[in-house]
Amino acid sequence: DARVTQTPRHKVTEMGQEVTMRCQPILGHNTVFWYRQTMMQGLELLAYFRNRAPLDDSGMPKDRFSAEMPDATLATLKIQPSEPRDSAVYFCASGLVPGFTGELFFGEGSRLTVL
Amino acid sequence: QQQVKQSPQSLIVQKGGISIINCAYENTAFDYFPWYQQFPGKGPALLIAIRPDVSEKKEGRFTISFNKSAKQFSLHIMDSQPGDSATYFCAASWSRGATNKLIFGTGTLLAVQP
Numbered sequence: 226d227a228r229v230t231q232t233p234r235h236k237v238t239e240m241g242q243e244v245t246m247r248c249q250p251i252l253g254h255n256t257v258f259w260y261r262q263t264m265m266q267g268l269e270l271l272a273y274f275r276n277r278a279p280l281d282d283s284g285m286p287k288d289r290f291s292a293e294m295p296d297a298t299l300a301t302l303k304i305q306p307s308e309p310r311d312s313a314v315y316f317c318a319s320g321l322v323p324g325f326t327g328e329l330f331f332g333e334g335s336r337l338t339v340l
Numbered sequence: 341q342q343q344v345k346q347s348p349q350s351l352i353v354q355k356g357g358i359s360i361i362n363c364a365y366e367n368t369a370f371d372y373f374p375w376y377q378q379f380p381g382k383g384p385a386l387l388i389a390i391r392p393d394v395s396e397k398k399e400g401r402f403t404i405s406f407n408k409s410a411k412q413f414s415l416h417i418m419d420s421q422p423g424d425s426a427t428y429f430c431a432a433s434w435s436r437g438a439t440n441k442l443i444f445g446t447g448t449l450l451a452v453q454p
Contacts, residue, residue: 273440316383318383320440326389327432329386
């Protein structure tokens with residue numbers, strides 16, 4: 226069945242290391258969102274792509290985070306260098322526009338721990 | 341204006357009881373108000389959604405009540421079951437040209453006791 230696939234599911238790394246998270250959206254979906262979930266901040270929108278073009282990355286710390294969609298089947302979120310405050314669960318979600326009704330399909334998340 | 345405020349932060353309900361979660365928003369540009377359900381270790385999943393021109397929507401035991409003038413909406417879970425124990429997020433979405441956004445509330449952790 227169609228689902229959003231995220232890798233890795235879990236990642237433990239040391240401060241200063243580069244982290245790359247990958248997402249395969251549902252085939253045919255033309256929008257991809259990256260969210261970060263923490264206990265304190267809840268679900269924060271980091272970036273948004275439509276038809277592979279980045280439309281909004283205002284929620285992302287620009288100095289260390291970057292997001293790309295090299296093709297329609299792959300979205301990446303990179304953190305370089307990583308810091309302990311980046312520890313969170315990162316979710317990718319995909320959907321369809323036009324006709325957006327607030328329905329997004331989420332992956333199971335990438336749990337990142339930065340020591 | 342982009343925020344969605346959600347309460348309570350946590351909720352304990354007895355099996356068979358009614359669970360009520362409330363949300364409020366400021367931005368009148370929002371055009372859909374979905375609720376998401378999240379189980380531990382999983383991503384959020386759409387539960388039910390409502391448009392602002394509708395005052396109530398019911399799907400099974402789940403009902404959204406919407407008060408446009410007060411800019412508030414709520415989720416009611418009737419006959420709550422232990423399997424409903426999860427985190428619930430209200431959200432608000434808007435579409436303007438090429439831009440779409442989905443903003444989430446802070447979440448409510450629901451525990452339904454048997």
